[in-house]
Amino acid sequence: YLVNDLTKREMASIYRCDLSLIISKYEFNLLMNTFKVDASILIYLPFLMEQLNAEIINSYSAFKERKHFMSIGNFLHEPNWNVVLYLKNTIWPLIKKELPEAELHIYGAYATEKVNQLHNNKEGFIIKGWAENTKEAYTNARVCLAPLQFGAGLKGKLIDAMLFGTPSITTNIGAEAMHDDLPWNGSITDNPLEFANKAIKLYQDKSLWIEAQQNGISIINQCYDKEKYENIFAKIIEQTSNQINQHRLKNFTGAMLQHHTLKSTKYLSKWIEEKNKKNNY
CATH class of the missing domain: 1.10.10 (Arc Repressor Mutant, subunit A)
Known part of the structure; x- marks a missing residue:
């Protein structure tokens, strides 16, 4: 560069x-x-984020009330499109094998024909397209997946995951400069097999999930204090x-x-x- x-x-x-x-x-x-x-x-x-207070935290959907995985991002943005393909071809098949009832909901604006062609009900790979209500997209899901392979700056999708109490699995690129030395809102790994395994464990383990959610709250309140x-x-x-x-x-x-x-x-x-x-x- x-x-x-x-x-x-x-x-x-x-x-x-x-x-x-x-x-x-x-x-x-x-x-x-x-x-x-x-x-x-x-x-x-x-x-610049408002502090997540007790009222907001108590309004989060509980672990049992949530299901499935989600990923979100404008499809015209190359890092996001790369994520969708990486999930489709590498990560999701590993997760689906262990969690056959689970689905991955893919949200994003500008879903072209090549995007919609990836939709597959049998595989549980669901192209949702533009999210009319971003908050609901996050709070209905149990885990956010963001295996970013390249990109820069702060990742809005991961900030939103923390704001809405949704733990996430991402890469080192995804978490870059986002949490100082605080524990992540889930897990960080660049290895696809480890990524899938950590996503599966987070999806199934309520205690681990709650701990990850609390980590996200701490990151928002300490790193993005308006x-x-x-x-x-x-x-x-x-x-x-x-x-x-x-x-x-x-x-x-x-x-x-x-x-x-x-x-x-x-x-x-x-x-x-x-x-x-x-x-x-």
């Missing part, structure tokens, strides 16, 4: 800005350690605004990029003007 033109464009955009909001600690550290971006022009600002990060964000914005000239003096690379962006347009227009003059002679 270091030689990728898109990387260069994004890095230039960060340097041109006074501040950039970064939602992932992994990417925040990548910018500082690999690209040597100064922390003064970066703000770590994850998803009040905490709103206050930090507001403080940084105020400090930067009050010292904007000094702040910009520290970012010479950004000033240089801004200069060349504006000057290149200026001299391109002069070149066009001279060219047109010659064409008129």
